Amino acid sequence: MTWLTSVRWSPYAVGIGIGVLSWLTWLISGKPLGCSTSFARSAGMIEKMVWGEQAALKPYYQEVKPEVDWQWMLVLGMVIGSFLSSLLSGDFELVWIPSRWETAFGSGVGTRFIAAFLGGVLLGFGSRWADGCTSGHGISGTMLLAVSSWISAICFFIGGIVAAYLLYGRIA
């Protein structure tokens, strides 16, 4: 069982695992692997707590109900699964700043947290704008040969590569 305790698996083995998992989610639950809708549902749940039931009347929350559903549980499960995997391999570690960020931008926790926050806002806004994320469009939709998903996935990487090159000063 050393494979359970190893830190890294071949990316191809992981990819096969995710491919098979996507078969199972369709066969058993009739759903694609996807994540970003759950963050919109969470936003709606928070709005409901703060502003009451009327928040759920917003047109968006009429379509994306502010409630816990299959995908919300999937995302929660991902936190647990990653925790178990990292615990088994001894790879779990509380990290304030990723090493690559620290090398490039210094050890200021505030700077990293503000960047993570701002990046998160764009990510949340963009994923719901595009109607999917790296899993919903990038994996689940592209394997269904959807034009919407291929355009989205390609744009995720175009935007991401250009922004990363600018951020890391690779483009003068």
Next chain:
Amino acid sequence: MNKRKEQLLRGLIFGILFGFLLQKGGVTKYDVIVGQLLLEDFTVLKIMLTAVLVGAVGLRLFQSLGWAQPSPKAGSWGRNAVGGLIFGIGFAVLGYCPGTIAGAIGNGYLDAAVGGLTGVVLGSGLLAAAYPRLRAGIWKQGDFGKLTLPQLFKVNDWAIIVPMSALILLLFYLLESAGL
């Protein structure tokens, strides 16, 4: 156990497996994701494209057998291209995506758990507020509906899946040959 609870439990179990796989793949880490966007480490692309290849072949077979009826998402240029680019910028600045941020939290990354998660939820809420205007405006630009690549090129599904798989395998061969 009622149907709803059963479905939620299944979601949780699938999520545990998904998160486990992502962590073993190393993509719950900022360094690996940014390494991909800087085109230095191709782990993210290798995982995604392997999953796409395996998933596409399997799902198409299950569809033929009548075991699953997966349906593609509708879209438009205004929705997918513009939203995709906004997503991409956030992807690079945060260094996680909506799925891997969940994995990163489980892996112990506090920048994901504190700054990142707050931002993603807030960004999603902002989109919900802008939704009526976007839906009536830019999302209508270049609308193509639930179009698939086989429909676009007017060919059989396998006429896309087979060459797509071959291209993915060729890309893997080139990456491995280049030591990436």
